[in-house]
Amino acid sequence: MAKTPANGSARTPRRKDGLSRDVIIQTAIELLDGGGESALTLRALTVHLSTGYGAIYHHVADKGDLLSTATDEVFARVLTGAVVDADPRESLRRLALGLFDAIDAHPWVAAELSRQPWRPALLDFYESIARLLDALDVPARARFDAAGTFMSYVLGEAVQNAANARQLADSGTDRAAFLDAAAAHWAEVDPGKYPFVHAAVKQLREHDDREQFLAGVDIVMAGIATLR
Structure with missing residues (x-):
């Protein structure tokens, strides 16, 4: 049985696979689509990605960086999807x-x-x-x-x-x-x-x-x- 910290809160299970910036941005987009800007928090990311704050900060600077990069990703998909006829x-x-x-x-x-x-x-x-x-x-x-x-x-x-x-x-x-x-x-x-x-x-x-x-x-x- 997993031990519970002294304060009584359960630790977030850590992911075993590698965490990339692309995975973080995709998860950020999913959170934004589901609940808007207010749904995108570093805490929500750690829960969805089963990781800690340090791993997130290793790839992105802050929420502003996440929003900016997620927006760029949406535009990149538009440009990629628009086949030049x-x-x-x-x-x-x-x-x-x-x-x-x-x-x-x-x-x-x-x-x-x-x-x-x-x-x-x-x-x-x-x-x-x-x-x-x-x-x-x-x-x-x-x-x-x-x-x-x-x-x-x-x-x-x-x-x-x-x-x-x-x-x-x-x-x-x-x-x-x-x-x-x-x-x-x-x-x-x-x-x-x-x-x-x-x-x-x-x-x-x-x-x-x-x-x-x-x-x-x-x-x-x-x-x-x-x-x-």
Whole structure:
């Protein structure tokens, strides 16, 4: 029988296999996905990994280092998963949708991006966009503005989508119920003053955020196409 320490608390069983930084980061991502930023603590890591604080600190500096590296890992997966197609336009759509889906699946990434907006992973993402714009024959003089506009739209929409989902989850509100309420409000406005708002009631109630995001990507890319 294992001995119990004098203070009465049971010791955490120590893992017998090696502990790597990759394993720590993957566990951190799982904790973040399950409970958000508050769920990621060094204590939670030691329990999930069956190890001690010293082993964790051997690989990461602190919680900030964990959040930063976990965010970079999410971006790396997007870049790896977006297979570069023969058609650079399709590759741009895949990159955009990959980031949207990644932040939707890992909403804590949005908060980390607001703290460190120009992290190395974002530079990699920007570089990938610029290369694809080059393949689309966007002139060098226009590439800076085109890449910035594309990236701002993709990041802005992805982060806002995650924020909306988090707000609904925190309030316990169903998305369909929220849209129904918003559509009902739009239906009551004066159609003479707000003709577009009044006409868009059905679309508001039935729209899919992911499809609308892709429609926006196509609009941005249509504008970029004129730069050629």
